[in-house]
Amino acid sequence: xxxxxxxxxxxxxxxxxxxxxxxxxxxxxxxxxxxxxxxxxxxxxxxxxxxxxxxxxxxxxxxxxxxxxxxxxxxxxxxxxxxxxxxxxxxxxxxxxxxxxxxxxxxxxxxxxxxxxxxxxxxxxxxxxxxxxxxxxxxxxxxxxxxxxxxxxxxxxxxxxxxxxxxxxxxxxxxxxxxxxxxxxxxxxxxxxxxxxxxxxxxxxxxxxxxxxxxxxxxxxxxxxxxxxxxxxxxxxxxxxxxxxxxxxxxxxxxxxxxxxxxxxxxxxxxxxxxxxxxxxxxxxxxxxxxxxxxxxxxxxxxxxxxxxxxxxxxxxxxxxxxxxxxxxxxxxxxxxxxxxxxxxxxxxxxxxxxxxxxxxxxxxxxxxxxxxxxxxxxxxxxxxxxxxxxxxxxxxxxxxxxxxxxxxxxxxxxxxxxxxxxxxxxxxxxxxxxxxxxxxxxxxxxxxxxxxxxxxxxxxxxxxxxxxxxxxxxxxxxxxxxxxxxxxxxxxxxxxxxxxxxxxxxxxxxxxxxxxxxxxxxxxxxxxxxxxxxxxxxxxxxxxxxxxxxxxxxxxxxxxxxxxxxxxxxxxxxxxxxxxxxxxxxxxxxxxxxxxxxxxxxxxxxxxxxxxxxxxxxxx
Amino acid sequence: xxxxxxxxxxxxxxxxxxxxxxxxxxxxxxxxxxxxxxxxxxxxxxxxxxxxxxxxxxxxxxxxxxxxxxxxxxxxxxxxxxxxxxxxxxxxxxxxxxxxxxxxxxxxxxxxxxxxxxxxxxxxxxxxxxxxxxxxxxxxx
Numbered sequence: 001x002x003x004x005x006x007x008x009x010x011x012x013x014x015x016x017x018x019x020x021x022x023x024x025x026x027x028x029x030x031x032x033x034x035x036x037x038x039x040x041x042x043x044x045x046x047x048x049x050x051x052x053x054x055x056x057x058x059x060x061x062x063x064x065x066x067x068x069x070x071x072x073x074x075x076x077x078x079x080x081x082x083x084x085x086x087x088x089x090x091x092x093x094x095x096x097x098x099x100x101x102x103x104x105x106x107x108x109x110x111x112x113x114x115x116x117x118x119x120x121x122x123x124x125x126x127x128x129x130x131x132x133x134x135x136x137x138x139x140x141x142x143x144x145x146x147x148x149x150x151x152x153x154x155x156x157x158x159x160x161x162x163x164x165x166x167x168x169x170x171x172x173x174x175x176x177x178x179x180x181x182x183x184x185x186x187x188x189x190x191x192x193x194x195x196x197x198x199x200x201x202x203x204x205x206x207x208x209x210x211x212x213x214x215x216x217x218x219x220x221x222x223x224x225x226x227x228x229x230x231x232x233x234x235x236x237x238x239x240x241x242x243x244x245x246x247x248x249x250x251x252x253x254x255x256x257x258x259x260x261x262x263x264x265x266x267x268x269x270x271x272x273x274x275x276x277x278x279x280x281x282x283x284x285x286x287x288x289x290x291x292x293x294x295x296x297x298x299x300x301x302x303x304x305x306x307x308x309x310x311x312x313x314x315x316x317x318x319x320x321x322x323x324x325x326x327x328x329x330x331x332x333x334x335x336x337x338x339x340x341x342x343x344x345x346x347x348x349x350x351x352x353x354x355x356x357x358x359x360x361x362x363x364x365x366x367x368x369x370x371x372x373x374x375x376x377x378x379x380x381x382x383x384x385x386x387x388x389x390x391x392x393x394x395x396x397x398x399x400x401x402x403x404x405x406x407x408x409x410x411x412x413x414x415x416x417x418x419x420x421x422x423x424x425x426x427x428x429x430x431x432x433x434x435x436x437x438x439x440x441x442x443x444x445x446x447x448x449x450x451x452x453x454x455x456x457x458x459x460x461x462x463x464x465x466x467x468x469x470x471x472x473x474x475x476x477x478x479x480x481x482x483x484x485x486x487x488x489x490x491x492x493x494x495x496x497x498x499x500x501x502x503x504x505x506x507x508x509x510x511x512x513x514x515x516x517x518x519x520x521x522x523x524x525x526x527x528x529x530x531x532x533x534x535x536x537x538x539x540x541x542x543x544x545x546x547x548x549x550x551x552x553x554x555x556x557x558x559x560x561x562x563x564x565x566x567x568x569x570x571x572x573x574x575x576x577x578x579x580x581x582x583x584x585x586x587x588x589x590x591x592x593x594x595x596x597x598x599x600x601x602x603x604x605x606x607x608x609x610x611x612x613x614x615x616x617x618x619x620x621x
Numbered sequence: 622x623x624x625x626x627x628x629x630x631x632x633x634x635x636x637x638x639x640x641x642x643x644x645x646x647x648x649x650x651x652x653x654x655x656x657x658x659x660x661x662x663x664x665x666x667x668x669x670x671x672x673x674x675x676x677x678x679x680x681x682x683x684x685x686x687x688x689x690x691x692x693x694x695x696x697x698x699x700x701x702x703x704x705x706x707x708x709x710x711x712x713x714x715x716x717x718x719x720x721x722x723x724x725x726x727x728x729x730x731x732x733x734x735x736x737x738x739x740x741x742x743x744x745x746x747x748x749x750x751x752x753x754x755x756x757x758x759x760x761x762x
Contacts, residue, residue, distance in 0.1 A: 345629065357640070361640075361644060364644070364648075365648065368648055368652070372652065382658060382659075383658070383659035384656045384657060384658050384659060385656075385657050385659065385677065386652070386655055386656060386657070387655050387657055387675075389651075389654070389655045390651050390652065390654075390655035393651050393655075394647060394648060394651050397647070503710070503711050503712040504691065504692060505689050505690065505691055505692065505693075505694065506691075510691075554715075562715075562716075563715045563716065564715055565715050580712070582712065582713055582714070582715060582717070584687060584689050584694060584713065584717070585687050585689065585719070587689060589689040589690075591694070591712055591713045592712075593711075593712035
């Protein structure tokens with residue numbers, strides 16, 4: 001019953017989509033001055049229908065309605081309520097329904113918030129957005145319907161993969177999707193602005209809000225996924241260059257570039273075509289992200305369930321959108337003759353352009369690393385993987401000039417700046433930073449070749465961004481975000497360079513010595529829980545006077561039958577002590593991994609700071 | 622001669638061009654160094670010469686083959702045709718088990734012995750890395 005409601009409301013919203021495209025094309029042709037009230041009401045109906053459909057899926061999950069195939073495949077009656085609810089978007093079908101919901105919500109918000117802009121522009125945006133919505137509706141209804149039923153009705157579900165039963169991962173997909181889908185509005189409205197010929201300061205101010213919102217949500221979404229991978233997968237680290245992680249990072253680079261260049265459009269009325277290209281690319285990258293993850297092309301830890309026909313569909317849809325965007329771009333693109341007349345080499349504009357270049361470079365590195373294995377397999381069938389050193393080397397090397405430009409660039413003036421602006425002060429700070437980093441690396445020791453220059457520029461940026469807080473020349477939001485970024489760079493450097501790791505096979509009562517620390521395996525006991533059995537180990541780490549108690553766990557789930565390791569992490573503001581263990585075989589040995597991770601907390605904190613800057617920029621206009 | 626604008630533009634184009642070449646060069650060089658090839662135990666048997674580069678080997682962990690001591694885990698990867706002995710000092714993933722799929726990354730010491738630096742196993746009990754299932758399929762034929 002509820003399944004049918006969910007299913008039919010999707011069909012109704014499909015009809016609403018076609019109606020909206022039809023109606024807005026009529027209105028555009030007749031040059032209407034005002035937005036037809038029909039548009040707004042039909043969109044409200046569509047939103048309502050998608051909401052109903054989404055909630056009926058959640059209802060199915062909460063009630064463990066196993067006549068629904070999605071619920072059967074991904075839920076179990078003994079699962080805690082919280083994970084029943086989050087399980088509804090933890091799977092392929094449900095996550096697409098969430099994509100759709102966010103697409104419609106954002107269009108609705110767009111229509112409410114854009115009253116000051118021209119009717120033609122608003123209608124065109126509705127049209128483009130509805131084309132995307134139709135694509136997703138088709139995809140959901142015909143290749144991955146969350147409401148398909150099974151008969152006879154099974155008594156019990158298959159259960160949710162236990163590693164997904166985690167609070168961070170419950171909210172990670174929605175937030176990430178809000179970020180991804182926010183770029184759809186940027187895509188639709190930049191195409192409409194192109195058609196209307198209204199790429200100007202007013203449009204820049206308007207679209208900037210969407211860029212900031214998507215950027216903030218995407219940043220937080222990526223961070224949540226990263227935190228989850230840190231403690232749940234037991235890899236102990238914050239980034240693994242896993243293809244699926246990379247796929248979410250690519251639109252982030254693009255969006256960051258857009259966030260900066262749109263300011264140039266707003267202030268100086270430059271970079272028109274570049275901004276359009278970036279907007280289109282950002283959305284297409286978000287879409288391909290969904291495609292790559294869901295099609296199962298990527299060989300990654302995230303490939304849960306996949307089906308080739310889905311991949312083909314998204315690929316076709318992706319090509320359609322690329323063609324549409326290119327078509328519109330070449331038809332309506334006009335050379336703006338007023339710009340670039342006063343573009344000087346040493347100016348804020350140039351520094352933002354340089355930022356964009358670097359973003360594009362980082363993007364290409366990640367793209368090559370992610371796509372190349374797929375490419376090679378198609379070409380000659382050999383199977384390869386590309387390890388983290390590839391990324392570390394290329395990105396690390398280019399981080400040096402990037403950080404230097406980031407430190408100096410924001411202090412340049414718009415239009416034209418003079419060389420004497422680069423003053424002695426900065427030079428002194430640079431020398432001090434070099435000295436600090438030299439001593440640091442000398443004292444603690446590091447085999448990483450780039451450690452000294454990277455640390456030096458990290459400190460340089462750090463000091464300069466702190467110094468910026470005492471001048472009233474630019475926005476607080478920028479200062480916070482840039483400061484957050486310098487903190488981020490420093491923490492990942494400390495973390496990457498000075499992390500220590502130790503693994504061993506231990507029996508109960510064993511002791512190991514590592515880096516002047518004694519790791520002691522005290523005890524292990526079995527605890528029965530409602531939906532899993534837990535092996536709880538007790539370790540103590542004696543570090544000079546400090547004694548750290550760590551209780552990592554191995555959980556044995558029955559539905560589906562899976563083992564997961566729960567790492568225990570003792571976090572302080574200086575460092576994380578990370579301990580995880582695993583069962584090897586029934587011979588008394590346990591595989592133990594201990595990690596010392598300096599400044600881990602600061603990585604998460606700095607990402608929050610960066611995002612806070614974005615939120616402030618949105619609020620203070 | 623040429624206006625300032627033209628010169629500036631030419632400079633920019635040159636700069637972009639140079640950086641593109643540099644990037645392409647670095648990327649290709651770095652790719653060559655960091656590519657890890659995937660092989661099955663049978664592939665290794667047929668190898669004409671041993672490579673000193675890092676490789677990945679996939680297959681099943683042979684039943685009753687895991688032997689653990691304080692510092693190492695030793696086991697055998699099989700594709701039901703050929704076998705490879707692996708010794709490993711490090712941390713193993715959750716689903717490392719006898720009779721399950723596994724991917725070991727490391728350096729070959731000879732055709733039937735791998736010193737692993739990393740062990741990968743996927744986190745779904747029904748899941749088999751595509752490489753493994755393909756390698757197994759190839760060998761059953």
